[in-house]
Amino acid sequence: MTKYIVKRLLLMIPTLLGVAVLIFFLMRIVPGDIVELRFAGESAYAQKENLDKERARLGLDQPVWRQFLSWMGGLARFDLGTSMWTGAPITEEIRLRFALSLQLAIMATIVAILLAIPLGVIAALRQDTWIDYVVRVISIAGLATPSFWLGIVFILGLLIIFKWLPPMVYTPFWVNPVQNLAQLIWPALAVGYRYSAVATRMTRSAMLEVLREDYIRTARAKGLWEKLILSRHALKNAMLPVLTVIALEFAFLIGGLVVTEQVFNLNGLGLLFVEAVGHRDYTLTQALVMLVAFVFIFVNFLVDLAYAWLDPRIRLR
Amino acid sequence: MIPVRSRSAAHRGLVAGLAGWLLLSLSAAADAQERPRYGGELVYVVPTEPASYDGHREGTFALIHPLAPIYSTLLRFDPNDRTGTKVVGDLAESWRIAKDGRTYTFKIRRGVKFHDGSDLTAKDVKASYDKIVNPPADVISYRKGQYTAIEAIEAPDPTTVVFRLKWPAASLITALASPFNWIYKADILAKDVHWYETHVMGSGAFVFVEHVRGSHWVGKKNPSYWDKGKPYLDGYRALVVKDGNAQVAAVRAERAHVQFRGFTPAERDSIVQALGPKVTVQESPWDCVLLVGMNHEKKPWDDKRARRALTLALDRYQGSQALSRIAIVKSVGGVQVPGTPYATPPAELEKLAGYSHDIAKSRAEAKRLLKEVGVPEGFSFSLKNRNVPMPYEPVAIWLVDQWRQIGLTARHEFIESTKWEADLIAGNYEVSVDTQCSYAVDPDLDLYKFQSMGISGNNYGRYVDKTLDDLYQKQSRALDAEERKKWVRDFERRLLDEEAHYFYTLQWHRIIPHSAKMRGWTVTPSHFVNNQLDGVWLSE
Amino acid sequence: MAIGRPVEVVADVPEAARRRRRVAAIGEFCRERPLGAIGAAVVLLNIVVGLGATVIAPYDPVATDYGAMLARPSAAHWLGTDAFGRDVLSRIIYGSRTAMLVGFACAFLGATVGAVIGVASAYFAGKVDLLVQRVMDIFLAFPLIILALAVVSILGTGIFNVIVAIAIPMIPRAGLVARSSALAIREMPYVDAARAAGFRHRRIILRHMLPNVMAPYLIMLTAYLGQAILAEASLTFLGLGVSEPTPAWGLMLRGAAVQFAESAPWMAIFPGLAISLAVFAFNLFGDSLRDALDPRLRAQ
Secondary structure (H helix, E strand, C coil): CHHHHHHHHHHHHHHHHHHHHHHHHHHHHCCCCHHHHHHCCCCCCCCHHHHHHHHHHHCCCCCHHHHHHHHHHHHHCCCCCECCCCCCEHHHHHHHHHHHHHHHHHHHHHHHHHHHHHHHHHHHHCCCCHHHHHHHHHHHHHHHCCHHHHHHHHHHHHHHHHCCCCCCCCCCCCCCHHHHHHHHHHHHHHHHHHHHHHHHHHHHHHHHHHHHCHHHHHHHHCCHHHHHHHHHHHHHHHCHHHHHHHHHHHHHHHHHCHHHHHHHCCCCHHHHHHHHHHHCCHHHHHHHHHHHHHHHHHHHHHHHHHHHHHCHHHHCC | CCCCCCCHHHHHHHHHHHHHHHHHHHHHHHHHHCCCCCCCEEEEEECCCCCCCCCCCCCCHHHHHHHHHHCCECEEECCCCCCCCCEEECCEEEEEECCCCCEEEEEECCCCECCCCCECCHHHHHHHHHHHHCCCCCCCCCCHHHHCCEEEEEEEECCEEEEEECCCCCCHHHHHCCCCCECCCHHHHHHCCCHHHHCCCCCCCEEEEEEECCCEEEEEECCCCCCCCCCCCCEEEEEECCCHHHHHHHHHCCCCCEECCCCCHHHHHHHHHHHHHHEEEEEEEEEEEEEEEECCCCCCCCCHHHHHHHHHCCCHHHHHHHHHHHCCECCCCCCCCCCCCCCCCHHHHCCCCCCCCCHHHHHHHHHHHHHHHCCCCCEEEEEEEECCCCCHHHHHHHHHHHHHCCCEEEEEEEECHHHHHHHHHHCCCCEEEEEEECCCCCHHHHHHHHCCECCECCCCCCCCCHHHHHHHHHHHHCCCHHHHHHHHHHHHHHHHHHCCCEEEEEEEEEEEEEECCEECCCCCCCCCCCCCCCCCEECC | CCCCCCCCCCCCCCHHHHHHHHHHHHHHHHHHCHHHHHHHHHHHHHHHHHHCHHHHCCCCCCCCCHHHCCCCCCCCCCCCECCCCCEHHHHHHHHHHHHHHHHHHHHHHHHHHHHHHHHHHHHHCHHHHHHHHHHHHHHHHCCHHHHHHHHHHHHCCCHHHHHHHHHHHHHHHHHHHHHHHHHHHHCCHHHHHHHHCCCCHHHHHHHHHHHHHHHHHHHHHHHHHHHHHHHHHHHHHCCCCCCCCCCCHHHHCCCHHHHCCCCCCHHHHHHHHHHHHHHHHHHHHHHHHHHHHCHHHHCC
C-alpha cells in the first residue's frame, strides 16, 4: 500500500511540472503586453520610453528562459511572487477569493450529493416507471440550463418577487455565518443543481448494477426497502465511479465558475482568473493555474487512495 | 446641444427632452435651497479596480471613484457646474496669470493638514507637481505630455507656488485642475517616490480606512478638514461590483445610493419603474465617444475619398434617435461635447461630411466617391471592435448596417480588449472602432490624439498630417477665446471633413439614476470629475 | 466512470439482414425508450431547421428595423423583436445553424481525437501509455476557461476558433474514457492470442478494440454535443465566442437581453429556451442510447 501511495505521489510531480511549463509558455504566446495595456488606455498621453521602464521593473526584459527559472525557483520555495498588475503579493490577492471559491465549491458539492444520491437510488429502485422518468427529466434539465441563465433568473426573481438582494460583500463564515450563507446559498443551489445531474445518473446506473446482483434479484419476493438494506455493501463499491465524478467536478468548481461569479457578483477565483488573463498578468495567472491544477491533482490522488483502499486487488499490488 | 432644424418626430422628442432637462435643473436648484443634513454613509458601486493607488500614474476612473475623496488637488472643477469646465480653487485660494501668459502664481490656503497631522504647504504642491511634470527616471507620469509647456515650478514661501512656462498655454488651468493631480506629502516623496503606489495618505475631506481587494473601499469623515462644516457625510463605502446587472440590482434594492459612471437607458427605466419617487435621474452628454479609425496604410483607406464615403454613409440623426433608446449614446457632435464653450454650433456642424440632414444626398455622394476610388459593390472589409457590450456592440451593429446602405460589407470582429489594443497599436487592422474619454472637456485634451503618428501615442490611423499638427499648436497657444475657437473649428474641419482621418459616431450619454436621498451632487460630462464628495449629503 | 464489459465481435452476416436488424433496433428503441425517442426527434428537428434556415426563417436575421425596436410578439413577429428591431424567431432559427455546427464539430473533434489517442495509448501500453497519460493529465488539470481564453486570445474569435477552443478540453476527457474501455480489452486473452498469431496492430485495434469502445464513444459523443452547445453559449456570453451580428443563441442572451428582461422578456426567454431544449434533447437521447448500449442493462 505504501508503495502505491509513494508511486502516486511521485506521479504528481511530472504532471505539475507539465502544467507549469504549459501555462508559462502559453501566456507568452498570447499576444498583448501588460505594460501597453495599462498605459495606453482611454487617454492619449502614454509615453513610449516609460513603457520600457515599466517592463524592466517587471522583469519582462529578461530572456524568457531566465524568467522561467526564476519563477520555478520561487515555486520551489512556495513563493508565488507579486502580481504584475497591482504589485501586491499574490497570496494576498488570492487569500480571500480562494476562501470564497472553496466554500462555494464545498456547498455546491453538498447540494449535489444531497440531490443526486436519493434521486438516483429512487430512480433505480423504480426503474422505467414514471418516477424514473421524472427524476431523469429533472436531472437532465439541470444539465441543460445554461448556468448564467439560471443565475439571472434567481437574482431577478429575488429582486422582483421578494424585493431582496443577497449580501454584496463576502463575510467569512466564522465572522458572520448568517450573512455568509445568505450570500452563498443561491449560487450553491444553482451550481449544485447542475452538478447533481451527472451524479444522479451515475448513482442510478450504479444502483441498477447492484440490483442485478443475483443475491438481490433472488430476494425479489422481499420489498424494496429490504433490497436497499441488502445492497448497501455492494453499493459502497458501486459508488466509486460516482465518487470519481464528484471529485473531478469539485476541482473544476474551484476555478471554473466564471459566469456564476459574474452573475451573482462573487469575489471569487473565476473572475480573478479572467481578469488576470485579460491583463496579461503573467505571475498571477501562472500562480492561479498552479493552484487549481494542484487542487485537481490532489483530489485525484485522494480518489485514487479511496479506490485502493476499497479494492484489495489494487492495494495488494 | 439641440439642433435647430430637425424632423418633426425628433423635434417633439427633443422638446420633451429639453423640458425634462429644465425640470431636472430646476429640481437641482431647489435642492440647493435645502439645508444639508449631517450624517450617514454614502454607499456606491464601482465597476472595476485600479492597478495601483497612485493618481499620477493611472488614467482610469476606477481609481478616482474610491480615492478622490481622500485627496486634495490644487485646482478642481466647480462641482455645481453642469458643463464641467469651470475651474475653481481647491487648495488654491486665488491665482494670478501674468499678461504674457507665461507665469502663474497660486496662493495656497493656510491651515490645511494631511491625515497624519502634518501641515500641507507650498512645498508639498511643488513636490507633487514636480513628480507629475518631470518625474524621475523610474517613475511613470501618465499625463506628462500635457505639461510640456511648464519650464519650472517654484515655492518661494509656504503659501505661494509659481509655475513658469516656456510658452503661453491656453489650457494650463484646465490641465492643472486634472482630478488625478493629487497633492502628496513632499517628505514622503523624498524618502520613497513609489510610496503612493501602494499606500494612501491625503488631505481631503475623508480619511482612508481600508481596501479589501475585489470587495470594497471604506473612507470616514476627516474631522480636521480645512473647509469647516464639511464634509456632511460620516463616511463612504465603495463596493466593487463588476457585473452591470448586479450594479443595477444594488441600486434598485437600495443597497447602494448611486453608481458614478453611468447606466443604460433600459437600466434607468427599470430602476425608475421599481423605485418611483425614491430615485432622481440626472443626465448629461458625456465626454466619451466612439470613433471610427481607418488604417491609412491599407488600401483603400489610404485614399481620403474612401474614408469620406464611410462617414457620409452614417445617418447620425436617425442613429441618435434609435440608439439612445437602447445604448448610452445620444448627441450628435463634433470634436467638442455639444453645449460646451468650444463646441461648433449645429448650423456650422451640418456643413461637415456626415452631419448633413439630407442623408440620401450624402449616401449618393458616398457611393460616387467609392466608385471613383474603384471600390467594388459589396466590397468586404473587417471592422475590429473591442469586446465590451456597452456601447461598443450596439454602435458597431449600427455601423455595419449603415455601411450596408452604400453597398459595403463590414465583417464585425469582436475582439478581447487586450488583443484589440495590441492590433490597433501594431496596425493590424483595416477599419476599427476606437474610443476616447477625457477627464474634462477641453480642446487640448480632446484633440491631442489626432495629431500625427510620432507626436500622438494614440494615433492608430498611422497618418502624418503636418497641417493638423500645426492647427493643434495654434489652438493650444491661443489665449484669446475667439481666436482659439477659430483654430478648433479649422482643426475639426480638416480632421472630419477634408481628410476624414478619423470620424466621430455619436457622443456617449451619461445617465445617473441615484437615490433621491443623495443630495449635493451634480452630473457633468466627465465621470472623472466631481468625485470628492465633500458637498454630498444624505437626506432622510 | 462505469466500464462496459467486452462484447463479442459480430460474426459475418449478410448485408440485407444486417440492415433489417438495424431498422428493427431503431423501432425497438423508440418503443422501449420514449424519452430517448423524443430527444432524438427534437435533435432531428434542430438539424432540419438549421439546414433549412434560409427557407424557413421569415426575416433576414441581421436586418435591423428601427421602427420596430423591442416589439412584443405579434402576427408580424411571432417571437417579437430585439433591441435593433431584428426578428427574434429568425435569429433563433439561424442560431440553430450555428449551434448545430458548433455542437457537432466540437463533439466529433473532441470525442474522436480523444478516442483515437486513448485507444492507441491503451494498446501500445508501456512508456507510450505512461507519457500519453501524463500529457492528458496535464490538460485535464488545466482549467477549462483558461484554455478557452488562451485559444481565443491567440486565434481570435470566430466560429472556427470557438470550435477549437471548446474541443481541446474535451480531448483528454474523451481519451481517458476511451482508454479505460480499451484497457479492459487489452487484458483479454484473445487479444494476446491475436498478437501472438502475428496479426497487425491496425487489424487488432480496428476489429477487436474499437467495437468495445464504440458504446462509450457514442455516449461521449451525445454528451459532448450538449456540452458544446452550452460551452459556446457561455463563451459567447463572456464575449469570447462568435460576434455580432452573427445570430447565435449565446449572443442573444448577452447584454441587452438581460437589461430589458422586465420590459421585453421575450428577448431572453426564447433563446434561453432554445438552448435548454436543444441540450435537453441531446442529453435525453444520449441517456437512452447509453441505456440501450450498456450490455448489462440490456440483459433484462
